[in-house]
Amino acid sequence: MASISFIIGIIGNIISFFVFTCPIKTFWEVVKNKSTEDYEVFPYIITLLGTSLWTFYGCLKPGGLLVVTVNGIGATFQFIYVTLFLIYAPKNKKVRAAKLVALLNVGFLGVVIAVTLLALHAKLRLTFVGLICVGMTTIVYGSPLSAMKTVIKTKSVEFMPFLLSFSLFLNAGIWLIYAAVIRDYYMTVPSVLGVLLGIIQLILYAMYKKKPMSTKSTNEMQEKGSDNAIKEDLEMQVCNNNGDDCQCNRKENGQYAIKDSEKQFL
Known part of the structure; x- marks a missing residue:
């Protein structure tokens, strides 16, 4: 039984590693655009907290090496x-994100570790941290609900990549199977929720995968097109008022307007 759980745990570590690397492209x-665009930092902050807590749980649990390795790697990626979000986010999002990091990843995590080590006996430590981990992991698996809401609203999977889902x-x-084999109920509960939410995300992706462009993106393109049209009309009016001397400039401005319009749809 121990060898089976170890093999499943190794498989879980490998799969989890790929999950943690999925946001690299994002x-x-x-970094390339120097902008976080419409991406939200909350899922990464809460995942950082969850992986940190599970790493601590693995340190307390006898035979919890595989739990420590996978969550330690995950915490590093998160x-x-x-950090990258804090660097490239606009000021208002940056301030809000920094407050969340200070509150959750520093304050809350520090309190949990301090209470566990200083106020609880050995037998209660695992129970205390395990229950908190269940709550945090439930939130982690529930964080994609905001993305799922966006998918339903825009009828687009632009911000919910298939590979990540x-x-x-x-x-x-795989971690549900691992938890069942070693009979760890703290890992079982959030894993069941993760499987259910994963199924829902895959269903949504199948429904809206043929509509890659969000409504917001389409509206922005239409607004830009309207702005260019208004700009061109104003240029033509100025040229008409100034007479023949403006014909050459109007021609050049028209060429540039066409180029700008072409760039929007390339």
Whole structure:
């Protein structure tokens, strides 16, 4: 039984590693564009807290090495993602994110560790941290609900990548099997929720995958097109008022307007 759980745990570590690396492409674009666009930092902050707590749980649990390794790696990735968000987010989002990091990842985590080590006996420590981990992981698996709401509202999966949704589903499934084998009920409850939410995300992706562009993106393009049209009309009116001397400039401005319009749809 121990060898089976170890093998499943190794598989879970591998799958979890790929889950943690899924946002790399997203944050590469963030760094490249120097903007966080419409992405939200809350899922990464709460995942950083969850992986940190599970790492602590693994340290307390006898034979919890695989729990420590996977969540330690996860916490490292989430820390990097949150840091990049704080660097490239606009000022209002940056301030809000910094407050959340201070409150959850520093304050709350520090209180849990202090209470566990200083105020609880050995037998109660695992129970206390385990229950908190269940709550945090439930929130982590529930954080994509905001993205799912956006998908339903815009009828687009632009901000809910298939690879990430499928990886989360697969990850929750393998850790559910691991938890069942070692009979760890603290890991079982959130894993069941993760599987259910993963299934819902995959269903939504199948429904809206043929509509990659969000309503917001379409409206922005239409607004830009309208602005260019108004700008061109104003230029033509100025040229008409100034006579023939403006014909050459109007021609050049028209060429530039066409180029700008072409760039929007390339």
